[in-house]
Amino acid sequence: xxxxxxxxxxxxxxxxxxxxxxxxxxxxxxxxxxxxxxxxxxxxxxxxxxxxxxxxxxxxxxxxxxxxxxxxxxxxxxxxxxxxxxxxxxxxxxxxxxxxxxxxxxxxxxxxxxxxxxxxxxxxxxxxxxxxxxxxxxxxxxxxxxxxxxxxxxxxxxxxxxxxxxxxxxxxxxxxxxxxxxxxxxxxxxxxxxxxxxxxxxxxxxxxxxxxxxxxxxxxxxxxxxxxxxxxxxxxxxxxxxxxxxxxxxxxxxxxxxxxxxxxxxxxxxxxxxxxxxxxxxxxxxxxxxxxxxxxxxxxxxxxxxxxxxxxxxxxxxxxxxxxxxxxxx
Amino acid sequence: xxxxxxxxxxxxxxxxxxxxxxxxxxxxxxxxxxxxxxxxxxxxxxxxxxxxxxxxxxxxxxxxxxxxxxxxxxxxxxxxxxxxxxxxxxxxxxxxxxxxxxxxxxxxxxxxxxxxxxxxxxxxxxxxxxxxxxxxxxxxxxxxxxxxxxxxxxxxxxxxxxxxxxxxxxxxxxxxxxxxxxxxxxxxxxxxxxxxxxxxxxxxxxxxxxxxxxxxxxxxxxxxxxxxxxxxxxxxxxxxxxxxxxxxxx
Amino acid sequence: xxxxxxxxxxxxxxxxxxxxxxxxxxxxxxxxxxxxxxxxxxxxxxxxxxxxxxxxxxxxxxxxxxxxxxxxxxxxxxxxxxxxxxxxxxxxxxxxxxxxxxxxxxxxxxxxxxxxxxxxxxxxxxxxxxxxxxxxxxxxxxxxxxxxxxxxxxxxxxxxxxxxxxxxxxxxxxxxxxxxxxxxxxxxxxxxxxxxxxxxxxxxxxxxxxxxxxxxxxxxxxxxxxxxxxxxxxxxxxxxxxxxxxxxxxxxxxxxxxxxxxxxxxxxxxxxxxxxxxxxxxxxxxxxxxxxx
Numbered sequence: 001x002x003x004x005x006x007x008x009x010x011x012x013x014x015x016x017x018x019x020x021x022x023x024x025x026x027x028x029x030x031x032x033x034x035x036x037x038x039x040x041x042x043x044x045x046x047x048x049x050x051x052x053x054x055x056x057x058x059x060x061x062x063x064x065x066x067x068x069x070x071x072x073x074x075x076x077x078x079x080x081x082x083x084x085x086x087x088x089x090x091x092x093x094x095x096x097x098x099x100x101x102x103x104x105x106x107x108x109x110x111x112x113x114x115x116x117x118x119x120x121x122x123x124x125x126x127x128x129x130x131x132x133x134x135x136x137x138x139x140x141x142x143x144x145x146x147x148x149x150x151x152x153x154x155x156x157x158x159x160x161x162x163x164x165x166x167x168x169x170x171x172x173x174x175x176x177x178x179x180x181x182x183x184x185x186x187x188x189x190x191x192x193x194x195x196x197x198x199x200x201x202x203x204x205x206x207x208x209x210x211x212x213x214x215x216x217x218x219x220x221x222x223x224x225x226x227x228x229x230x231x232x233x234x235x236x237x238x239x240x241x242x243x244x245x246x247x248x249x250x251x252x253x254x255x256x257x258x259x260x261x262x263x264x265x266x267x268x269x270x271x272x273x274x275x276x277x278x279x280x281x282x283x284x285x286x287x288x289x290x291x292x293x294x295x296x297x298x299x300x301x302x303x304x305x306x307x308x309x310x311x312x313x314x315x316x317x318x319x320x321x322x323x324x325x326x327x328x329x330x
Numbered sequence: 331x332x333x334x335x336x337x338x339x340x341x342x343x344x345x346x347x348x349x350x351x352x353x354x355x356x357x358x359x360x361x362x363x364x365x366x367x368x369x370x371x372x373x374x375x376x377x378x379x380x381x382x383x384x385x386x387x388x389x390x391x392x393x394x395x396x397x398x399x400x401x402x403x404x405x406x407x408x409x410x411x412x413x414x415x416x417x418x419x420x421x422x423x424x425x426x427x428x429x430x431x432x433x434x435x436x437x438x439x440x441x442x443x444x445x446x447x448x449x450x451x452x453x454x455x456x457x458x459x460x461x462x463x464x465x466x467x468x469x470x471x472x473x474x475x476x477x478x479x480x481x482x483x484x485x486x487x488x489x490x491x492x493x494x495x496x497x498x499x500x501x502x503x504x505x506x507x508x509x510x511x512x513x514x515x516x517x518x519x520x521x522x523x524x525x526x527x528x529x530x531x532x533x534x535x536x537x538x539x540x541x542x543x544x545x546x547x548x549x550x551x552x553x554x555x556x557x558x559x560x561x562x563x564x565x566x567x568x569x570x571x572x573x574x575x576x577x578x579x580x
Numbered sequence: 581x582x583x584x585x586x587x588x589x590x591x592x593x594x595x596x597x598x599x600x601x602x603x604x605x606x607x608x609x610x611x612x613x614x615x616x617x618x619x620x621x622x623x624x625x626x627x628x629x630x631x632x633x634x635x636x637x638x639x640x641x642x643x644x645x646x647x648x649x650x651x652x653x654x655x656x657x658x659x660x661x662x663x664x665x666x667x668x669x670x671x672x673x674x675x676x677x678x679x680x681x682x683x684x685x686x687x688x689x690x691x692x693x694x695x696x697x698x699x700x701x702x703x704x705x706x707x708x709x710x711x712x713x714x715x716x717x718x719x720x721x722x723x724x725x726x727x728x729x730x731x732x733x734x735x736x737x738x739x740x741x742x743x744x745x746x747x748x749x750x751x752x753x754x755x756x757x758x759x760x761x762x763x764x765x766x767x768x769x770x771x772x773x774x775x776x777x778x779x780x781x782x783x784x785x786x787x788x789x790x791x792x793x794x795x796x797x798x799x800x801x802x803x804x805x806x807x808x809x810x811x812x813x814x815x816x817x818x819x820x821x822x823x824x825x826x827x828x829x830x831x832x833x834x835x836x837x838x839x840x841x842x843x844x845x846x847x848x849x850x851x852x853x854x855x856x857x858x859x860x861x862x863x864x865x866x867x868x869x870x871x872x873x
Contacts, residue, residue, distance in 0.1 A: 053679045053682070055682065105862075105866065109867075113818050113858075116811065181445075182429075182449045195405050196382065197405075197495060237811070248679065284697060290689070294684050297680050297683045298684065
């Protein structure tokens with residue numbers, strides 16, 4: 001039982017027990033944060049594992065959400081067993097198309113292209129009749145799994161989201177130690193060496209990009225079902241930026257970093273938006289958030305997850321680290 | 331004449347108006363070390379890049395194991411048996427020595443679809459990795475973090491990663507760069523041991539090492555070959571003496 | 581569409597494209613020389629536009645000056661702003677990875693937006709063109725074209741030509757280009773690289789601010805304008821190709837045309853067309869129109 005495993009088990013146990021302690025607002029808030037955690041995990045696969053800095057993750061999130069609303073029949077609850085995969089597939093398809101075009105570019109240009117393609121999706125939803133315009137669209141009837149699981153009930157939604165989060169986390173944990181995952185890690189560190197060794201890196205990156213988009217679509221689906229409402233802001237680049245902040249705040253290169261970062265970011269937002277603390281200035285909460293983002297990126301090079309290591313290094317100095325067995329980093 | 335494993339014919343590479351490599355032909359035979367020497371900017375690195383497939387030639391062709399691979403991208407050539415080490419270290423510093431070799435060996439049997447399998451459970455990949463590390467002299471350092479190795483050990487690891495894919499041709503770009511006397515001896519012994527079974531192209535600046543280990547020598551100046559033959563022949567070549575070795579080198 | 585209307589839209593495309601090129605030049609200047617990707621570049625454009633609105637009455641009261649005086653004051657302030665910003669913030673970004681630069685400048689966008697909100701509010705404003713340039717030129721029998729828009733195109737061309745001249749024909753330009761490729765060498769030659777970078781950054785900021793100021797009478801002044809122009813600039817850079825000025829100019833003019841004619845011919849899809857253009861070009865040329873090295 002490593003410290004990491006204990007930490008994770010503790011987190012999931014706390015999440016499972018949370019509804020007992022929290023009221024409706026608390027349950028709704030943590031459901032939302034868990035959805036953002038799934039979104040953050042999807043981006044962690046791209047940025048932290050493969051080294052692909054994507055500034056357009058919100059597009060896949062939004063497409064998953066809009067698909068949930070647009071594909072649901074008007075007058076009856078859709079069956080979850082086909083609606084969920086359909087939404088995930090829709091997001092994954094857009095990711096495949098964007099990835100195919102963007103992955104030929106590198107570095108800053110890749111960041112720019114992904115942002116641009118996300119904006120494209122945003123404008124499709126914002127301007128054309130397809131997306132219902134700036135007003136957004138309502139989900140009339142939430143999907144269900146027969147009589148047992150009605151996602152209209154907050155507690156059922158909470159439990160379902162928690163299950164999805166746990167599954168996504170477990171899937172990524174398994175994926176990252178598989179040959180595919182190890183290859184992605186190698187591509188992040190030195191793509192040239194991977195190519196010289198015999199790995200065709202483009203298919204690997206495209207697969208990671210598509211998978212990441214599909215997972216973001218899952219998060220979007222959950223969001224649409226939870227709120228029963230979607231609007232173009234779900235595809236805004238501010239959300240793309242926020243997810244990036246989440247994973248760097250939590251700690252890049254660690255799955256639990258995405259989890260920690262989503263919660264930390266949500267708490268930061270709640271803090272700066274709180275009128276109880278800031279009074280009238282709370283409506284300018286972007287200022288505090290912006291400064292917090294700058295400070296955390298500058299001051300927390302390894303994120304929150306890396307804080308214990310940072311402190312330990314400062315206390316112990318670097319002596320004694322040479323020649324010690326190294327972990328494979330998760 | 332032994333088996334020709336890699337052949338470059340009339341290879342040319344132009345960048346805008348500059349001709350970096352000018353109609354160079356080169357052959358690598360199994361069981362031989364073919365050294366490539368030349369002044370800085372002579373085009374040696376470009377030639378190696380053309381042979382390994384990092385970019386395509388402006389003219390000319392590359393044949394690997396009898397096949398024309400001129401249009402093949404680098405990963406495909408690597409999978410077909412062409413290994414390459416770099417002048418600067420391209421090891422993965424945050425992984426262990428074993429993981430570096432294991433990941434390199436994975437290129438042979440990539441199994442990307444098996445998302446549920448633990449990469450470390452693949453015994454043949456691990457075996458290939460251990461063997462490559464042992465051949466490169468790193469059998470005792472398998473669990474060390476690669477970034478914390480000494481410079482000489484890192485260069486050994488660079489070779490080990492090359493060997494992990496069981497290539498038949500080795501393109502080695504200055505493997506001795508930055509090494510002290512003892513490390514150089516170890517590396518030369520390693521290279522001598524690799525001769526049997528492999529065709530090796532060695533780009534080097536250390537003349538003593540080159541003359542000790544090379545079976546053939548090609549000299550490049552300004553992108554073109556000015557001499558090629560056995561080390562003895564090349565040493566006596568007047569053009570080479572004038573251009574590169576300096577008149578008095580004997 | 582008759583000839584006169586077509587001509588008007590062409591001139592509009594040209595004006596919009598040249599303005600985009602100007603803003604994108606500032607962005608690629610800073611990225612090309614210092615290797616910093618600055619998301620807040622769009623914010624400088626927005627600051628310029630709001631300056632044109634907010635400074636005009638102040639300049640009129642203090643100096644009795646009009647539009648051109650406001651431009652001058654605004655540019656001076658922009659250079660100062662750029663100088664200070666580089667000193668206290670951006671100089672720390674040079675050594676960092678792109679992801680960190682992206683996020684820190686993203687945080688800066690939020691800060692700028694809120695500061696603007698606190699100082700000047702969130703309202704949309706119109707800015708009048710100066711009386712000197714407020715007239716129109718006749719185009720054919722019935723149509724006319726605003727002189728001010730021609731002025732905008734002219735200023736953009738003049739600034740672009742000026743930048744080209746400084747870069748290729750002056751010692752300062754030479755030092756800047758040298759500093760971008762080999763920082764240590766330039767330092768060892770006794771040239772103060774820090775000061776050089778500061779000047780380049782201040783110039784980049786001033787260009788964006790000036791672009792915003794002259795754009796204000798044409799595009800009006802609204803909160804989201806900075807982010808909008810930033811993303812379009814990204815598309816300019818992507819379409820134009822890695823590090824190519826020629827490409828950026830061609831891309832900006834293309835985007836100007838697609839956007840302007842798109843708004844007229846297909847208003848509901850206008851916002852998407854630019855990105856469709858980008859997707860098509862990437863399909864054809866994965867690294868943009870022109871690629872240097």
